[in-house]
Structures are given as C-alpha cells and as structure tokens.
Amino acid sequence: MSLEIYLNGDWVAKENAKVSIWDHGFLYGDGIFEGIRVYGGRIFKLDEHLERLYASAKGIDLAILLSKGKMKESVIETVRRNQLTEAYIRLIVSRGTGDLGIDPRKCRESTVVIMADKISVYPEETYRRGLKVMIASTRRNPPDSLNGRIKSLNYLNNILAKIEQIKQGLDEAIMLNHDGYLVEGTVENVFVVKGKKLLTPPCYLGALEGITRQTVIDLAPQLGLVAEEALLNSHDLYIADECFLTGTGAEIVPVIEVDGRGVGDGKPGKVTLAVLEAYRALTRQIGVPVYPKEQAKAV
Ligand code: PXG
Numbered sequence: 001m002s003l004e005i006y007l008n009g010d011w012v013a014k015e016n017a018k019v020s021i022w023d024h025g026f027l028y029g030d031g032i033f034e035g036i037r038v039y040g041g042r043i044f045k046l047d048e049h050l051e052r053l054y055a056s057a058k059g060i061d062l063a064i065l066l067s068k069g070k071m072k073e074s075v076i077e078t079v080r081r082n083q084l085t086e087a088y089i090r091l092i093v094s095r096g097t098g099d100l101g102i103d104p105r106k107c108r109e110s111t112v113v114i115m116a117d118k119i120s121v122y123p124e125e126t127y128r129r130g131l132k133v134m135i136a137s138t139r140r141n142p143p144d145s146l147n148g149r150i151k152s153l154n155y156l157n158n159i160l161a162k163i164e165q166i167k168q169g170l171d172e173a174i175m176l177n178h179d180g181y182l183v184e185g186t187v188e189n190v191f192v193v194k195g196k197k198l199l200t201p202p203c204y205l206g207a208l209e210g211i212t213r214q215t216v217i218d219l220a221p222q223l224g225l226v227a228e229e230a231l232l233n234s235h236d237l238y239i240a241d242e243c244f245l246t247g248t249g250a251e252i253v254p255v256i257e258v259d260g261r262g263v264g265d266g267k268p269g270k271v272t273l274a275v276l277e278a279y280r281a282l283t284r285q286i287g288v289p290v291y292p293k294e295q296a297k298a299v
Pocket of ligand 1: 035158184185186187188189207208209210211212213246247248249250
C-alpha cells in the first residue's frame with residue numbers, strides 16, 4: 001500500500017503528492033514545519049508541536065487557514081490512514097503558490113502537507129558509543145535577523161554548519177552565536193552536565209524552543225537533577241562532566257568528544273543515560289492516541 005499524504009485538505013498517494021515549483025516554500029524557503037514522533041500508537045507532545053507550529057506561523061505572518069483543532073484531527077487521521085504505530089510525522093506549511101517575486105501577498109493560500117512514515121532513527125550503537133562533534137565556525141543566525149524560535153523552512157544556516165561537520169568526518173556540529181555563546185546543534189538542542197546540574201542555553205540566544213529540551217527540563221526533578229538555563233561557551237563544553245543533544249528524532253544522544261577533546265571520561269555519562277531512560281519511559285506513557293479504544297489492544 002502506498003503512503004497516503006495529506007495535501008491541502010485531501011489525502012493522496014505518495015506518487016501524486018506534488019507541490020508547484022511556484023510554491024514559495026520551494027522558491028524561498030518561505031514556510032514553517034514540525035517534526036513529531038508516534039510511539040506505540042500515540043502522538044507524543046502533539047499539542048506542544050501544534051502550539052509551536054502556529055507560533056512559527058505568527059512569527060512569519062503566515063495565515064494557516066486550518067484551525068488548530070482541524071490540524072490536529074488531520075495529523076491523527078494521516079497516521080491512522082497509514083496504519084502506523086511507530087512513526088515520524090512531518091508537518092509543513094509553506095507560503096503557497098505565487099509568482100517569481102518574494103512578495104508573500106502574491107501567494108493566496110498556504111500549502112499544507114502532512115507526511116507520516118516509518119521512522120529511521122540512530123542505531124542503538126550510537127547511544128552506547130556517543131557522538132563526536134565540533135564547534136562550527138558558522139554562527140547561528142542572530143535572533144534579530146531570523147529568530148531561532150521560528151521553525152522555518154530556511155535551514156541554510158544549520159546546513160552550512162552541517163557541511164563543516166561532514167567535511168571533518170564528525171557526527172554533529174554545535175553552533176555558537178556571535179558573542180561566542182553556545183546555542184544549539186544543527187537539529188538538536190544542547191545540554192551540559194555539571195554535577196547534578198543540567199545546563200542549557202536560553203533560547204533568546206537563537207535556539208529553537210525544543211519540545212525534547214522542555215521535556216528534559218520537566219523530567220529533571222524526578223531524577224534528582226536541577227535543570228537551568230545558562231550562558232555557556234566552548235570552554236564550558238570542554239570541561240563539562242557530560243554533554244548531550246536533544247531532539248525529536250535523536251531523543252537524548254550522548255556527546256563524547258568536542259573538537260577532538262574527550263568530554264568527561266570520553267564515554268556516554270551516567271546522567272545522560274538516566275535522562276535517556278526517563279525520556280524513553282515517558283514516550284511510552286503519554287501521547288494522543290491515534291486508534292479508537294477497541295483497537296488499542298491490537299496496537
Ligand atoms: N534545534 C533545531 C535547530 C532543530 O531543528 C531542535 C533544536 C530540537 O527540537 P525538538 O522540538 O525536536 O526537540 C530541532 C529539531 C529530526 C529533525 O528528525 C528535527 C528538526 C529538524 C529536522 C529534523 O529530529 N528540528
């Protein structure tokens with residue numbers, strides 16, 4: 001069975017899910033998106049993702065014609081139609097079809113796409129081994145140019161850092177702002193562990209308000225940890241006890257090396273692994289159910 005994709009109010013077969021070359025999402029990266037996970041037939045933090053989507057839309061002055069409620073139903077329906085229980089959802093809203101100029105007024109209606117597919121995640125090996133990362137020379141966009149809290153379709157800033165990392169044969173890149181403060185990874189937030197403290201950069205520096213980041217902050221007390229926002233620089237990363245990245249796809253992934261220097265003892269740390277375990281347990285406990293109760297046993 002071919003995947004069914006939601007496209008502007010209809011579900012169409014993957015082969016027929018096509019967007020115009022006049023779409024300003026394609027021409028200019030003018031749009032926003034979300035990446036969401038489904039665990040055990042339940043959509044994790046769906047309301048939080050929808051809140052962020054609509055906030056991103058506000059941030060770029062993009063009108064989403066669908067109400068939040070209708071969008072939520074459409075996301076659930078997309079997962080259901082594809083009979084998925086462990087999945088990754090990509091929700092995209094672009095400015096829509098216009099002409100060759102950047103003027104968004106030429107785009108009469110936004111384009112809405114919802115894809116749900118089987119998830120390809122890091123192999124378990126990655127979590128046991130940890131990531132080797134670098135600090136990118138490409139600085140994160142300043143928030144007064146393009147606010148990192150907007151999850152826009154414009155990822156070139158992050159992609160430039162990603163290209164640096166790929167050329168160095170490493171696993172991920174961490175980006176600084178123009179003052180040299182840590183901001184985030186290319187598609188993850190960053191945490192530094194110091195004793196019982198989980199330190200993460202404040203989002204006003206240019207980071208996305210990650211849903212996984214917030215979940216980790218919320219989980220900290222039950223693990224006997226204190227989560228705090230802090231201004232951190234590369235030195236803090238070099239002398240950290242542990243470091244990990246957080247994201248919907250990556251979940252909680254240990255960092256074992258930064259710029260060729262071992263973090264802590266150069267192995268995934270105990271605190272990081274405890275956070276990962278608590279996070280994974282939570283993904284199995286909560287979420288918006290996709291399937292009616294009578295089917296729940298089969299899921
Ligand atoms: N920072 C940036 C720049 C991101 O793009 C995160 C942090 C983490 O946010 P969440 O809400 O996922 O905890 C992101 C996440 C993926 C994927 O497959 C994630 C993102 C973009 C593309 C792919 O995890 N954004």
